[in-house]
Amino acid sequence: MCRVLFLFLQCSINFMFYKGHNIVKNQNTDLVLLTPLQMQIVDKAAAKTIPVKQLMENAGWAVTQEILKRYKPCSVLILCGPGNNGGDGYVVARLLAKAGWPVCVGAIGKPKAGSDAEYAARQWCGKTVENLEAYVEKASLVVDAIFGAGLTSNLDCRIADLLRKAKRVIAVDIPSGIDGETGQIKGYAPYAELTVSFFRAKPGHYLLPGREHMGVLVIKDISILTNTIFTIDIKYWLNEPGLWEIPRAEIEDYKYRRGAVSIIGGSQMTGAARLSAHAALNMGAGLVHILPLGNNEIYSNFSACLIVDNDPLEDVIQDKRRKVWVCGPGLSIKEVRRTLPILIAAGKKVIADAGVFQTDQIDMLKGTSIITPHMGEFKRVFGEIIEDKVSAARQAAVKTGAVVVLKGADTLIVAPDGRVAINQHASARLATAGSGDTLTGIIATLLASGMPEWESACAAVWMHGEAGYLCDHSWPNAEMLANNLGKARDNAKIIKKIDN
Template structure:
């Protein structure tokens, strides 16, 4: 349980303390951690000259253990220590005492081309910039063609803030322990970590009651997806009715992408509500999408009622103005499931409190960073990281908030936060965010909760993005969604089949 948990550095310390209180010695955890670092290195790289840079604390202790295991495997290893080994205390002092080779001062370390550097200087808890010899070595490791393996996080990177405020190591591989920290998942720090390996060091069950978590890594183990398996008696109206607000003529493209993604996401009936001037243009969205003229002066809530909408998506390409603002508030008054994106958020930039007062728990907001900043002013700037910013935004708005990006963060008003890194940089192109809004709307229309619909939509959208090839755009993304959904359906079917299997037992012996 809690396999998806993300821990702040303080929470990781509490998990370590729980292990100690449960009778697991700190030296045991350190031995497992250092051995795991060495094994991860040997699984990926051929033996080569290796410089192990050990800091003054437990991170350095992990480095001493890793050096010992690498040398025992025949690797040429040199160890350099920030502190004289006679000054090391606690578990780090024990680890240094187990190393039988020479130990040099840090200023004697000179990374050579092609060498492997084990950065075991400072862990995720460092809260100040590197200086002196660690800063020199961070710079030198970047300038030479070295392989750099970081222990816990690259030194100089702050584990909770997920960034470096000064010189820092750039890792090819980062080996961390027990659970991921924000720096392993949030940019820009995640990019500095390179490939990441998570090592189980044997912290006993029950640690979560002591430490808790700040977020979870988003994935299929956290939610279900309606419509993956369709019941025999299902029909189009039972599978959810989704309405999408279109922009005016010449600006219907975004809404058409939303509608097509809604169909791919399983909504049984999708209607584009359009200004009369856009009706002909919007009708090209899909043969399966219904278009309906929307009177400028008519009640938008009544239009949704007439369409028997289970969910509506508003904002993409809708155009800014008082009409959109009134329509959003009108739809919110119905307390139906809603996805608000793009213009439906920006239209409230001068008065976000009016939006927050009208929002409810069945709403999903899907801003990119700029839109987030317009309605949650200064929140990202004043929060420690994106996890904290989204946590605060969801609490403030009373809705599910999806802050889009390479590390999309999903927050629920009840305080739970999920971080999605299952995605692709190929999604950084116009229209893909509209597809996400449509997919979330489809899942909401089929009955998923707002938090799970948002979380599942983000993961499936990311999986479809991973299937995109060079040069593909939002149009091709729409064609990748069915494959992503089918792969998830098959995965669920395999898991269900495995759960039904029971071990065979021998028949009772005859007497």
């Protein structure tokens, strides 16, 4: 009976939609990232049907299974904090000892009387040690079950010194010392070999510098129902296929339906606009134009598939079919000031990159659809980051009204309404001149095909990373990246189909 009821609930929620952002349940709820505060809300909701003691038991069992799967029996010290994270640790200790492993516990603080963590601690009948420094150095494995993702202040120096002495660390939820929402290090955090968290990952699992401390990240099911997500205003997602869907080729498609991409070509640095055009062509744009601001000969000789405009911008923008424009790659600030206001005034969808970030005039970006700065360009325009990069990118999105693609090893895609996608699908292969121009061409193609701004940017960032992974060697140039975009687009569709 219970099993039938569970299946009914699971089937029912497949047809539910999230009120704010149309999250289809069977498409992308696995990509939802929960802040520590939101996870507390989920835990409270889950506790209405499953006792916290049982959830704690499930979490400890999940961690134990991952340890048994990956390690041979060895001496283990489990450091348990005073809260529920520590309660999970006491369960791990009991289950590992039951499996025959030599286990001892180090208590970092005493659980609150009558709490579920205290109940878990009372179930531990094995060895609890006092001289933690000596045991940390001797233990083959140290399980960090001290604080988890909710830590907001710097890690106590004594605890930090203790964790520094550990040879190999396994973290429960997240390594102690990492902010679960921002990924920032609060004083110190150990580098774990394995991190086991529960139900859904948190932003801090994927945001740098915290991401580098996770080791292998495993998210385990502990019997919390998925529909608890629907009580929360979700703002964070992991950027993967399923968060977005690329338009399919239809039998009645034609070039303007597939999308026309128009690019402003600089008079001096002509390579940037050509790289954007090369990317758009390889991504499957129906039509690609470059409007040169200088001699058009170098653009005319670039590709037979490219149309080079000879008319002035004021005349060209009258074509209502050409809705999407790229402005910035290879442009001087003078060229930006000459062209960007015209495009915005004409109501075009503008992807702004490179040359537009040569000034701190934020007002110039208002009216653009998507802006794509790297961190140096972002600081030049918006100033130094005071809090964390997610907060800064959100503020920039609100100020400009544009989707912000803050490029880096953990690229953020941030919408003016606060939605944030965190991209981990990238490698150092993207660290080459012209890579950003290539990304701009990808975004423009998807936007021209009819995808919304945020989804276009998310999908483009993922496929940009996929193009890097598809390169034959680790040191590609931007043209090599662009040559892989057709396959990268196909792979995004394949992964989406498998997920469903």
